[in-house]
Every structure is written in C-alpha cells, then in structure tokens.
Amino acid sequence: MTKQQPLIQVKNLHLYFGSFHALKNVSVDFNAGELIGLVGDNGAGKTTLIRVLCGIHAPTKGQVFFDGKKVERFHPKLAIDQGIETIQQSVGLCDNLSIARNFYLGREPVKRVFGIPFLDLGKMRAKSSRIIRQFGLRENVSADDEVEMLSGGERQSIKIGRAVEFKNRVVIMDEPTNHLSVREREHVNELAVQLKEQGLLVIYITHDIFQVHKLADRIVIMENGEKVADANTDSMSAEALEDVIRQGGRMVEKREAV
Structure with a gap:
C-alpha cells in the first residue's frame, strides 16, 4: 500500500x-x-x-x-x-458589515459600469445566501443583515462556509x-x-x-x-x-x- x-x-x-x-x-x-x-x-x-x-x-x-x-x-x-484558512472564535468578521460583505471580505467581486468598477452586490448576496443556508443559519437571517445580530455559532458557520466556498x-x-x-x-x-x-x-x-x-x-x-x-x-x-x-x-x- x-x-x-x-x-x-x-x-x-x-x-x-x-x-x-x-x-x-x-x-x-x-x-x-x-x-x-x-x-x-x-x-x-x-x-x-x-x-x-x-x-x-x-x-x-x-x-x-x-x-x-x-x-x-x-x-x-x-x-x-x-x-490555508484559520477560523478563530473572536476575530475574522466585522460586526458593522453585512453577512454578504463579510463573506467576501478581501475577495470582493466587482463589475464595471461604463468602465467604472463597482462592488457586485447582487452576486455577493446570492452566493452568500446559498452558503449560509447550507451551513445552518436561521431561515429569517438575510445576507443583508449585519453580523452583530448573529450568535457565536452562526458567526462560526459563516467562517466555515467561507472557507469551503473559496476552495481552501x-x-x-x-x-x-x-x-x-x-x-x-x-x-x-x-x-x-x-x-x-x-x-x-x-x-x-x-x-x-x-x-x-x-x-x-x-x-x-x-x-x-x-x-x-x-x-x-x-x-x-x-x-x-x-x-x-x-x-x-x-x-x-x-x-x-x-
């Protein structure tokens, strides 16, 4: 073997x-x-x-x-x-940003309108919504909700989902x-x-x-x-x-x- x-x-x-x-x-x-x-x-x-x-x-x-x-x-x-992705209890997310923004933190997709780059918020919402459901967030949680409203376990779910989505x-x-x-x-x-x-x-x-x-x-x-x-x-x-x-x-x- x-x-x-x-x-x-x-x-x-x-x-x-x-x-x-x-x-x-x-x-x-x-x-x-x-x-x-x-x-x-x-x-x-x-x-x-x-x-x-x-x-x-x-x-x-x-x-x-x-x-x-x-x-x-x-x-x-x-x-x-x-x-290599590290998931820690106390760091890794920004409380005042949405779940979608946190999901793509540092990897934000952009689209160009008349040559000017803008965040592709539609893509960020759609993909992060699919992943957060897969990893167990509550049904009434939206990708536009701020992270500060989440429990500790839900925050960890976002980090873990992010690790999987970005092919770590x-x-x-x-x-x-x-x-x-x-x-x-x-x-x-x-x-x-x-x-x-x-x-x-x-x-x-x-x-x-x-x-x-x-x-x-x-x-x-x-x-x-x-x-x-x-x-x-x-x-x-x-x-x-x-x-x-x-x-x-x-x-x-x-x-x-x-």
Missing part, C-alpha cells in the same frame, strides 16, 4: 524568539481528508506551530512542505493563496467552540467533520481533549514547544492522552503503525 503524501509536512522545526526556544525539533505530518486535534496547555506551542503554517512566523531552523513543495517564504498572504484545502479551527452554547458547539463540531469528509485537512486546536477525541482521526499533543504524542484516536483513549498532558509529556511517542 502506497503511503499518502502529507498535504503539510513539518520537519525538525525550531523557532526562537530571542533566547526563548518556542518550538523544539517539531516534526509532524498533516494529511488531506484528516481531522487532527492539536492539544496542549497554554504555552505548549500549538498556536506558535500554527502561526508558522499560516505564514505569520518564519522558522529559525527546519523545513515545511506544502503538497510536496518546500515552503521558501513565510507570509500570511502566501499561506492564504495556498488555501486546509481549515485551522483555533478554539472554535469557546463561549458557545452546547447546541452551537455541536453544530460547529458537525461542520468540522463535514469539512474532513469533503477532503479538507482540518486542524482543530483545543484544550478539551475529550471533545476533540470524539471528532478527530489523530491527536497531536504539544508540551513546552515539543511534540510529545501523535496517536490515532482508535488506538488510544482520551483518558490515556489526558494522562500524557498531566505528566508533562513524559511519554514515548505512540502511534498506530500504518
């Missing part, structure tokens, strides 16, 4: 901020069509690792490959162009269910699984190992800037993985053989 080429491959990654060693020899593969839980306490290095993948930080040492090609330059715009290949969900109700949390988690089933790579960052264990194919645990575990969820229980975190990562890497 031929092994799948990772969509994202991180090899021996180190990152220093001055004398602070933020990432320490991190190597991990991320595959398309996979939902991976990235777990660890505050300061474990999981967000720093994601910021490298998103082009915010350039590694001090080591390599990152995207779809088999070495990443030579790290910049957020380049990561977006590759199809990687969706990074950074603590996506913080401050959501139980029903909204379940909805967002269902959407994460849908993205995986559509062939996207979903990286789900959370402190809640029990929640993500139900969703993920694999769990990667970070501790003090190091990867300390990489386990398939069908071979290691949430309780066992939680013990790894409690023990400060003192565990030999355990991953099911392919």
Whole structure:
C-alpha cells in the first residue's frame, strides 16, 4: 500500500524568539481528508506551530512542505493563496458589515459600469445566501443583515462556509467552540467533520481533549514547544492522552503503525 503524501509536512522545526526556544525539533505530518486535534496547555506551542503554517512566523531552523513543495517564504498572504484558512472564535468578521460583505471580505467581486468598477452586490448576496443556508443559519437571517445580530455559532458557520466556498484545502479551527452554547458547539463540531469528509485537512486546536477525541482521526499533543504524542484516536483513549498532558509529556511517542 502506497503511503499518502502529507498535504503539510513539518520537519525538525525550531523557532526562537530571542533566547526563548518556542518550538523544539517539531516534526509532524498533516494529511488531506484528516481531522487532527492539536492539544496542549497554554504555552505548549500549538498556536506558535500554527502561526508558522499560516505564514505569520518564519522558522529559525527546519523545513515545511506544502503538497510536496518546500515552503521558501513565510507570509500570511502566501499561506492564504495556498488555501490555508484559520477560523478563530473572536476575530475574522466585522460586526458593522453585512453577512454578504463579510463573506467576501478581501475577495470582493466587482463589475464595471461604463468602465467604472463597482462592488457586485447582487452576486455577493446570492452566493452568500446559498452558503449560509447550507451551513445552518436561521431561515429569517438575510445576507443583508449585519453580523452583530448573529450568535457565536452562526458567526462560526459563516467562517466555515467561507472557507469551503473559496476552495481552501486546509481549515485551522483555533478554539472554535469557546463561549458557545452546547447546541452551537455541536453544530460547529458537525461542520468540522463535514469539512474532513469533503477532503479538507482540518486542524482543530483545543484544550478539551475529550471533545476533540470524539471528532478527530489523530491527536497531536504539544508540551513546552515539543511534540510529545501523535496517536490515532482508535488506538488510544482520551483518558490515556489526558494522562500524557498531566505528566508533562513524559511519554514515548505512540502511534498506530500504518
């Protein structure tokens, strides 16, 4: 059986901020069509690792490959162009703009009238309306409504729908269910699984190992800037993985053989 080429491959990654060693020899593969839980306490290095993948930080040492090609330059715009979308709880939408405007934020379609460019508001309304229905917004919500009227779960639905519509290949969900109700949390988690089933790579960052264990194919645990575990969820229980975190990562890497 031929092994799948990772969509994202991180090899021996180190990152220093001055004398602070933020990432320490991190190597991990991320595959398309996979939902991976990235777990660890505050300061474990999981967000720093994601910021490298998103082009915010350039590694001090080591390599990152995207779809088999070495990443030579790290910049957020380049990561977006590759199809990497980050969904965070608190940022990413403008409250005073409509759902349609938010849906196309930074990607606004234009039409020309007598050679003068105007926003194509009709296209923005039509396409965003279709997507917001598909991803579970209420029937009485219009694409012209301002985002500030939406619940936390509905805001996440817009971000997820936007990621799918613009043909992203990687969706990074950074603590996506913080401050959501139980029903909204379940909805967002269902959407994460849908993205995986559509062939996207979903990286789900959370402190809640029990929640993500139900969703993920694999769990990667970070501790003090190091990867300390990489386990398939069908071979290691949430309780066992939680013990790894409690023990400060003192565990030999355990991953099911392919």
